[in-house]
Amino acid sequence: MSADQLDLPQGTLDLLILKTLTLEPRHGWAISERLHQISSATLNIRQGSLYPALHRLERRGWIKASWGTSDNNRRAKYYELTKRGRARLDQEISAWRKLSAVVSQVIESV
Amino acid sequence: MFRDLFLRLRSLVRRDVVDSELDDELRFHLEQQADLYMRNGLSRAEAVRRARIEFGGLDEIREAHRDARGVRLLFDLGRDARYAVRQLRRSPSFALAALLCLALGIGATTAIFSVVNAILLQPLPYPDSDRLVRLSEYVPPPVPGRPPNQRAHTLQEFLDWRSETKTLTDGIAMGGVGQRLVRTPQGVVGLWGAVTSPNAFKVLDVPVLLGRTFSEVDDANPDVVVLSFQTWQTYFNSDPAVVGRTLEFRAGALMGSVRPKVMTVIGVLTPTDMPSASSDFYWPIVGSLAGGPRVSMIFRLSPGVSLEAAREEAHVIGAAMRARSPGASPISVP
Numbered sequence: 001m002s003a004d005q006l007d008l009p010q011g012t013l014d015l016l017i018l019k020t021l022t023l024e025p026r027h028g029w030a031i032s033e034r035l036h037q038i039s040s041a042t043l044n045i046r047q048g049s050l051y052p053a054l055h056r057l058e059r060r061g062w063i064k065a066s067w068g069t070s071d072n073n074r075r076a077k078y079y080e081l082t083k084r085g086r087a088r089l090d091q092e093i094s095a096w097r098k099l100s101a102v103v104s105q106v107i108e109s110v
Numbered sequence: 111m112f113r114d115l116f117l118r119l120r121s122l123v124r125r126d127v128v129d130s131e132l133d134d135e136l137r138f139h140l141e142q143q144a145d146l147y148m149r150n151g152l153s154r155a156e157a158v159r160r161a162r163i164e165f166g167g168l169d170e171i172r173e174a175h176r177d178a179r180g181v182r183l184l185f186d187l188g189r190d191a192r193y194a195v196r197q198l199r200r201s202p203s204f205a206l207a208a209l210l211c212l213a214l215g216i217g218a219t220t221a222i223f224s225v226v227n228a229i230l231l232q233p234l235p236y237p238d239s240d241r242l243v244r245l246s247e248y249v250p251p252p253v254p255g256r257p258p259n260q261r262a263h264t265l266q267e268f269l270d271w272r273s274e275t276k277t278l279t280d281g282i283a284m285g286g287v288g289q290r291l292v293r294t295p296q297g298v299v300g301l302w303g304a305v306t307s308p309n310a311f312k313v314l315d316v317p318v319l320l321g322r323t324f325s326e327v328d329d330a331n332p333d334v335v336v337l338s339f340q341t342w343q344t345y346f347n348s349d350p351a352v353v354g355r356t357l358e359f360r361a362g363a364l365m366g367s368v369r370p371k372v373m374t375v376i377g378v379l380t381p382t383d384m385p386s387a388s389s390d391f392y393w394p395i396v397g398s399l400a401g402g403p404r405v406s407m408i409f410r411l412s413p414g415v416s417l418e419a420a421r422e423e424a425h426v427i428g429a430a431m432r433a434r435s436p437g438a439s440p441i442s443v444p
Binding site for chain 2: 024025027028029030032033047051066067068069070072074075076077078080
């Protein structure tokens with residue numbers, strides 16, 4: 001891992017996972033690839049965090065899982081956002097915006 | 111709420127299945143990562159090695175995953191106990207189904223062919239649901255000591271079982287077709303589909319809200335589709351005029367080059383759905399025996415036949431089938 005890779009603050013991973021699922025259902029690998037890609041390779045989600053997080057989100061009813069076939073014809077578990085998950089994502093995004101605005105405000109002050 | 115309870119129960123009762131699903135999921139991830147490295151020019155061996163190193167310890171992930179399942183389990187126990195008692199009182203068959211599941215789960219680890227009482231944990235809304243069974247074949251695990259794998263069946267195998275069995279009637283086959291992209295009044299959406307033998311809705315007496323379900327006339331023109339209630343409500347704005355309209359089902363990029371299908375909507379279900387519950391649409395299974403989807407098989411015990419007798423017959427028929435084609439379709443699903 002290179003020096004400019006970041007540790008995620010607690011709870012942020014859930015938000016990011018939900019966000020990657022807004023367009024279409026994806027399997028775990030595609031979620032981590034997507035995060036890697038859109039963060040310009042800054043985020044590297046370890047599998048040890050990703051899969052427990054996915055199953056936690058499933059249990060809370062924010063995503064639902066089903067087995068499907070991947071583009072290279074392998075059996076893969078796909079996750080999709082539920083209605084409740086979508087609502088949750090909106091909440092989390094606005095909470096995050098508020099929080100990061102407040103944090104910036106504090107560190108910019110003298 | 112019910113889904114959460116179901117997942118948690120499943121985690122407890124079918125720990126072997128849940129763990130082996132997790133293994134499959136992690137293995138898939140590893141293979142995808144190795145493929146990526148191979149596309150970037152690494153040799154197969156080097157690609158796999160790098161993917162493994164990055165992946166970290168499998169056991170570590172499994173532990174973390176169990177924690178995620180376990181902690182909330184204790185936390186929520188009080189609430190669930192009350193909920194469970196309420197549920198049980200309202201539908202006594204729920205308790206019965208759960209018990210049968212446990213007993214058969216233990217038995218199945220030694221059986222090769224087994225008839226299990228269908229669709230465990232949920233009280234079924236179908237007529238005579240206590241006579242419904244799922245027929246499945248267990249094969250020895252690849253690694254000794256692991257739970258046995260369940261094999262997926264071809265349509266031909268289903269037809270063979272149906273013609274040979276004397277203890278079971280009303281055979282239905284069902285399988286998944288994965289996700290398809292469909293243009294709806296709500297935009298293009300990804301819907302998950304299933305195929306069923308045309309008799310399925312009639313055998314299970316699944317009620318229809320609009321139009322009709324499959325029948326013999328569809329053999330001549332099998333390009334028809336039945337929508338689930340939820341699909342109709344969510345994506346077609348509960349519009350009754352959807353019946354008779356044609357929809358185009360495209361395979362998404364994930365499915366590779368599968369030709370799009372144009373299907374006529376013939377019916378919409380009520381909220382009482384098929385046993386595979388989470389499907390958004392249903393196609394009839396047609397002809398294509400080779401290369402068709404894998405199916406699971408549901409039967410009804412013939413009048414006066416016990417589960418024991420059906421199981422015995424299943425072992426005999428299954429063994430004979432095995433002898434005829436020993437290496438038949440070694441595709442297994444956990």
